[in-house]
Amino acid sequence: MRHLTPRALGLALALLLPLALFVALVVGPQLIHPFTEGGIAGTDRAILLQIRLPRALLAALVGGTLAVSGVMMQGLFRNPLADPSLIGVSAGASAGASLVIVLAAGFLGGPELLGISLVAIGAFLGAVLTTSLVYRLSVGVTGASVATMLLAGIAISALAGAINSFLSYVADNHMLRQISLWQMGSLGGASWGRVAFAVVVLLPLATLFSRFSGSLNVLLLGESEARHLGVDVARLKRQLITLVALAVGVAVALSGTIAFVGLVVPHIVRLLIGPDHRFLIPCATLAGAALLVLADALARWVLAPAELPIGVVTAALGAPFFLSLLRRRAGVSG
């Protein structure tokens, strides 16, 4: 059932990520040969330093964040098919982004702070607001119920989806195109400002996540089992939901909604090395980072000079791989 030791996978991923970054620097509408005589200069140098490098780094940060957030949600819901969108993050972010695109149409492309656009701020606020609403709805006398949270997440996501549809309906052609492009996700807006922002916000969050590995392992046994093993389950849920909402909110604000990474990367890593969060968290983070860097490189290269939306690439890459793993597993156990 398990194919690799956590150490072997961790090592492989630690080698794969730099390799992926390297590929992302080389590949694009214009191939840049890394070992040119006399070094890389002129336009190539500018493309590398101002466009590709920040973009690849942002892809790594966003991909790692989405994957590790998926690990957290699957552990919290004790369900390997959970992902951050269950608690309304993605739907809320979409609604927030659409709202800004429609209402603030005149300002778009205007003021940016640290490379963060108004749309990004709208997406982040939308994500955090929806998640806190979902959480509040599911808190009863005995703390948050995971089952209620799931249902509240579905209902609130549907509501956010309705707002989103309404906004798409009233939007003009230009806005509509922006809305749908945003929803397919893109790292095209990458800049050093955004990278700096992501480093400052996402890296601390990622290290915080690893502190929950012991509690999450115990939680897989069941909520009351976890309490009897000394875990304050209500507090754990509160902390995890907050951190995931912040992390995914920021990731989505920076890159739009990129489906699939948060669901499938943790699942694949778990199939390979087992469910122990002490190894799952770092490995899934590295795998998510590498996957998104490669997916973005592919997105820039396949239709060059045009770009594929990155969500299309992640789904097209990961879904078949995921299905083959599932089928192989079904063959082994059944």
Place this chain on the structure above:
Amino acid sequence: MLELRDLSLTYAGRTVLASLSAHLQGGQVTAVLGPNGAGKSSLLRLASGEQPPGAQVGGEVLFRGRNLAGIDLAIKARGMAVLPQQSHLDFAFRAREVVMLGRTPHRTGLAADREVVADALAAVDAAHLADRPYPQLSGGEQQRVQLARVLAQAWHAESEEGALLILDEPTSALDLAHQQQVLALLRRRAGAGDAVLLALHDLNLAGSYADQILLLAQGRLCALGSPEEVLREDLLQEVFGLPFHRVAHPARDGSWLVY
């Protein structure tokens, strides 16, 4: 070690437990008997400090002389280990990893923990399952692994007082030989100073291994005392609605219940 004072539990006006008091000491095995719905699991839940959602609870539980509700979860987990009636685990931990989770509350170091895990697995005759994925085990094997997890949690408890083990039907999925083995093991844990509180259905198993029996019917305490005092034909007939006969065991000392 554990004192139940005038415990009661009602769900929306329906009485599940009514004014129940009992005392558990280290070194003793206490078995809770009674028909389905008598309140056995509810009693064990309250005794382990769980608050059933939407229920009204009366009375108090004292653990080592202190009100259980006020004890920090992490501290409680070092002195009390609980096996629920059913645990559901879909994630493909190996059996040894499941048992290792029982060591979470302790800070005894990896080497010591590994030893405890191996000992606990061996004690429930599951050493050969150590590397198998938990979801692939049979029901009885899963129950033994969960029991090993609970034993590992109470193993070498850091206090001198011994630990409290609360087990809700720990033998429900086990074959006859493993039932005897598990009860003998719990007997030995009590001999080492632990207190054991468990719900059972097999009256003879309870009669052979328990020091104290708590007989419940419809949420009320019908009898509390030694097996000889509680396992009376008239009392059991009243509670279970079946005619019981107490006969001499053909092969060894003591009596046996047939019905």
